[in-house]
Amino acid sequence: MAASGSGAIYQGSTGSKAVAVTVNVDWGGEYIPAMLEALQKSNARATFFVTGSWAENNPELMKTIAAADHSIQNHGYKHVHFNSLKAAQVQEQIKQAEDVIFAATGKKSQFFAPPYGEKNPSLVAAVNAAGYQYIMWSVDTIDWQKPAPQVIVERVMKKVHNDAIILMHPTEPTVKALPEILAGLNQQGYKMMTIEELLASPEQQP
Structure with a gap:
C-alpha cells in the first residue's frame, strides 16, 4: 500500500499513534454541525472531502468547517462514477471542485477522494497528473448503509491502527457513534489529525 506520493494512498506515514478521520460529503449536511461539535469536544481535527x-x-457549512480548522479537500464536482470518465473529464471535475473550494476557503485542495471508492490505474494516474494525491482508506465504517451506531463504533475500534485513514459520511448513525469513537481513540492515545498532517514527511510533522 502506498503511503504517500503517487499511486493510491491507504494510510499515513507518521509511524506514530495518529489517525485521520475523513468525511466524504455530497449529502447529509444536516448532520455536519453535530459532527463538528463532537470533533471540537474531543479536540480532534478531521478532513472533509466535499x-x-x-x-x-x-456556503455557510463550508465556512463553519473551515473556521473550525478542519481540512476541506476534493471529492470531484459531481458524485459520479469516475471509472467511466476519460482523463480530461476527471481533471475537469477536480478543477471545478478546486475552484469552488478555493472560493470558499482561500485554500487550494491537494487531495482527492473518489466517489464510490472507485480506483483503476488510469484514473489514479489522471488524478496524480492533476497534482493531487489519491486518498482511499484503511478503516471503513460502511456508515452509508446506516447500521446501528454501535456497529460503526466496533468497526472503527476493532480495526484502528497507527496511521489509519478512517472513512465516514454524514449520517444519523455516524453522528450518534462519533462521540464514542473519538473518546475511544483518545483513550488509546491516538492523535486525530488532518490528511495533510498524516501524510507529511517526518520533518514536517506538527
Missing part, C-alpha cells in the same frame, strides 16, 4: 456542487449549495 463535492463542488455540494459546496456551492452549502
